[in-house]
Amino acid sequence: xxxxxxxxxxxxxxxxxxxxxxxxxxxxxxxxxxxxxxxxxxxxxxxxxxxxxxxxxxxxxxxxxxxxxxxxxxxxxxxxxxxxxxxxxxxxxxxxxxxxxxxxxxxxxxxxxxxxxxxxxxxxxxxxxxxxxxxxxxxxxxxxxxxxxxxxxxxxxxxxxxxx
Amino acid sequence: xxxxxxxxxxxxxxxxxxxxxxxxxxxxxxxxxxxxxxxxxxxxxxxxxxxxxxxxxxxxxxxxxxxxxxxxxxxxxxxxxxxxxxxxxxxxxxxxxxxxxxxxxxxxxxxxxxxxxxxxxxxxxxxxxxxxxxxxxxxxxxxxxxxxxxxxxxxxxxxxxxxxxxxxxxxxxxxxxxxxxxxxxxxxxxxxxxxxxxxxxxxxxxxxxxxxxxxxxxxxxxxxxxxxxxxxxxxxxxxxxxxxxxxxxxxxxxxxxxxxxxxxxxxxxxxxxxxxxxxxxxxxxxxxxxxxxxxxxxxxxxxxxxxxxxxxxxxxxxx
Numbered sequence: 001x002x003x004x005x006x007x008x009x010x011x012x013x014x015x016x017x018x019x020x021x022x023x024x025x026x027x028x029x030x031x032x033x034x035x036x037x038x039x040x041x042x043x044x045x046x047x048x049x050x051x052x053x054x055x056x057x058x059x060x061x062x063x064x065x066x067x068x069x070x071x072x073x074x075x076x077x078x079x080x081x082x083x084x085x086x087x088x089x090x091x092x093x094x095x096x097x098x099x100x101x102x103x104x105x106x107x108x109x110x111x112x113x114x115x116x117x118x119x120x121x122x123x124x125x126x127x128x129x130x131x132x133x134x135x136x137x138x139x140x141x142x143x144x145x146x147x148x149x150x151x152x153x154x155x156x157x158x159x160x161x162x163x164x
Numbered sequence: 165x166x167x168x169x170x171x172x173x174x175x176x177x178x179x180x181x182x183x184x185x186x187x188x189x190x191x192x193x194x195x196x197x198x199x200x201x202x203x204x205x206x207x208x209x210x211x212x213x214x215x216x217x218x219x220x221x222x223x224x225x226x227x228x229x230x231x232x233x234x235x236x237x238x239x240x241x242x243x244x245x246x247x248x249x250x251x252x253x254x255x256x257x258x259x260x261x262x263x264x265x266x267x268x269x270x271x272x273x274x275x276x277x278x279x280x281x282x283x284x285x286x287x288x289x290x291x292x293x294x295x296x297x298x299x300x301x302x303x304x305x306x307x308x309x310x311x312x313x314x315x316x317x318x319x320x321x322x323x324x325x326x327x328x329x330x331x332x333x334x335x336x337x338x339x340x341x342x343x344x345x346x347x348x349x350x351x352x353x354x355x356x357x358x359x360x361x362x363x364x365x366x367x368x369x370x371x372x373x374x375x376x377x378x379x380x381x382x383x384x385x386x387x388x389x390x391x392x393x394x395x396x397x398x399x400x401x402x403x404x405x406x407x408x409x410x411x412x413x414x415x416x417x418x419x420x421x422x423x424x425x426x427x428x429x430x431x432x433x434x435x436x437x438x439x440x441x442x443x444x445x446x447x448x449x450x451x452x453x454x455x456x457x458x459x460x461x462x463x464x465x466x467x468x469x470x471x472x473x474x475x476x477x478x479x480x481x482x483x
Contacts, residue, residue, distance in 0.1 A: 133407055134428055135448060136252075138463040141400060141417040142424035 005034050009042065192305070192321070193283075199326030200224075201231055206356065207298065207349030208238065213342035213446035225357055232360050246359075282421030286310060286395035287317075295320060297329040298346040307422055312336050313393035313470050314423050315447055325351050333447040335467065342446030384483060385414045387429050391477030393470060395420040406430075425464030425474055432459040442468055451475040 004021055007013050013021065025031045206223040219238040224231065230249045237243040244255035253260040283289070292304040302320040309316055316338075320330035330345040382402045396418040403412040414429040432454045443450040449471040450463045455478065462475040 134426070134450060134461050134463050135445060137404065137406065137413075137415060137428070138417075138424065138426040138448070141419070141426065142465060143419060143422050 001031055002034055005031065005038055009038055192303075192326075195326040196319070196321055196328060199322075200328065202226060203325050203327055203351060204353075204355050205325075205327060205349060205351045207346050209344055209346045209349075211342070211344050211446075212340075219347075223355060223359075225355055225360065227357075227360065232357075234359055282395060282397060282419065283307070286314070286420040287422060292318070294323075297322075298349045300324075300329060300349065300351075302329050311393065312467075314420065314466055315341055317422055320345075322351070327351065333465065383414075385416065385429065386481055386483040387414065387416065387427065387478060388481045389416075389418070389427060389474055389478050391473050392418055392425065393420070393466070396425060399424075423465040425462065425466060425471070427474070427478060428461040428463070429458050429478075432457055442472070444468060456480065 001024075004013070004017075005025070008018055008021055025035050204225050206221075208219060208221050211218045211220065218240070220235050221238055222233065222235045224233045226232075231247075233245075233247040235245045235247075242255065244260075246253045246255075246260065251262060253262050255261075287307040287309055290306040290308060292306045295302055295304050297320045301323050303323050305319050305321065307317040307319075315333040315335060318332045318334060319328055321327070322329050327349075329349065330343070332343040332345075333341040335341050382400070385401060385403075397420070398416060399419050400415070400417040402415060404415050406413045409430060411431055414427075416427045416429075418425045418427075441452060447465045448463060449466065449468045450461065451468075451471050452459065452461050453475055454460070458480075460475060460478050462471050462478070464471050464474070466474075
């Protein structure tokens with residue numbers, strides 16, 4: 001079944017095969033889950049810059065923020081939780097795949113965190129950190145600079161295109 | 165010059181058979197340190213961290229007066245750096261601007277004695293074998309830390325000239341943190357020197373920033389760090405001018421022989437809540453925070469949690 005779903009996503013099924021599979025997916029919740037997970041994995045693989053969001057934490061927060069469940073809405077709320085939990089689980093497994101795949105280039109969590117922070121940080125002219133000044137000042141004395149020579153300076157400069 | 169290094173390499177290779185392990189590697193490092201400054205070379209190298217890749221061209225020539233080094237970025241916006249006589253010029257807004265002066269400060273070879281002791285205390289130095297980089301044969305040396313509070317480093321050293329052709333910083337699980345590697349390299353021979361001279365440096369296009377000539381003042385600031393990883397020793401504590409700052413900035417530098425951690429202290433005069441946070445640049449991590457109206461910044465080639473731990477342990481002890 002999983003292979004067929006994968007083939008369907010890749011557009012490798014004939015029309016009649018696809019049709020019957022879609023009908024099956026509609027009826028079978030297990031197949032539907034597979035379908036969602038495959039799509040999620042595909043999304044994550046295509047857009048690796050978005051994988052840093054820690055979905056499990058968000059889910060926990062959202063669950064805590066859920067209003068007290070009123071009787072008439074009980075069913076809907078329950079359904080929502082299930083969807084969240086499912087996508088969280090799927091994204092964790094997908095994350096595993098991506099992390100494994102990117103081991104070769106050594107994906108660090110830190111730069112991603114930074115990207116997020118800079119996006120959030122509002123512009124403050126007073127002590128808006130100008131990291132490259134500190135980095136340069138630091139590199140003067142760092143043994144790694146002596147090893148790499150000026151090579152380490154270009155990377156510092158590359159972080160400061162906004163400098164006058 | 166080249167023959168000289170080949171000879172040094174030969175000597176070391178011979179010594180390798182008879183001598184013990186570690187001291188030899190350190191002799192090797194001297195050759196490496198020396199080679200980077202005494203050899204003419206020109207090539208293209210790739211700098212990589214995470215999924216980020218940058219390509220630059222480096223040209224290094226030794227003239228009778230001193231060495232000159234030019235680095236140009238080959239991708240993204242045009243960036244160019246010239247280093248000469250311990251001074252650094254950047255190509256910014258169509259002119260070369262002096263951004264920093266290292267004049268009179270010690271360079272790698274003269275740092276060596278204390279560095280070597282620190283190195284052996286903090287890292288296991290291993291011979292990992294021979295590999296080919298940019299078409300040259302290299303000796304691979306691994307510096308394995310004795311704890312998980314620092315990165316390990318791997319260097320690929322050209323067996324003839326002693327030049328570093330590739331360096332990599334590796335994390336706890338041996339994952340690549342950052343890497344420099346030559347993709348193409350010419351050692352010696354006919355290397356373009358047309359960029360050297362008054363046209364670029366000291367000529368009309370050059371504006372020397374006012375702080376360039378001011379010296380640094382060594383002082384005892386009264387600031388201390390309690391939670392440095394073992395083996396990091398203070399190598400400098402001084403006040404320095406810094407671009408865009410009114411007041412001088414305190415800088416304290418600690419090193420374990422391969423990595424360094426700097427602590428900067430300056431009056432916090434802005435929106436303090438914005439200062440906290442981590443920035444990461446390859447192997448270098450930077451943390452800011454405001455403590456008793458002082459902006460504390462820690463920069464180091466160490467894992468983020470170590471830099472954070474150092475920052476959290478900075479305190480004013482009094483003079």
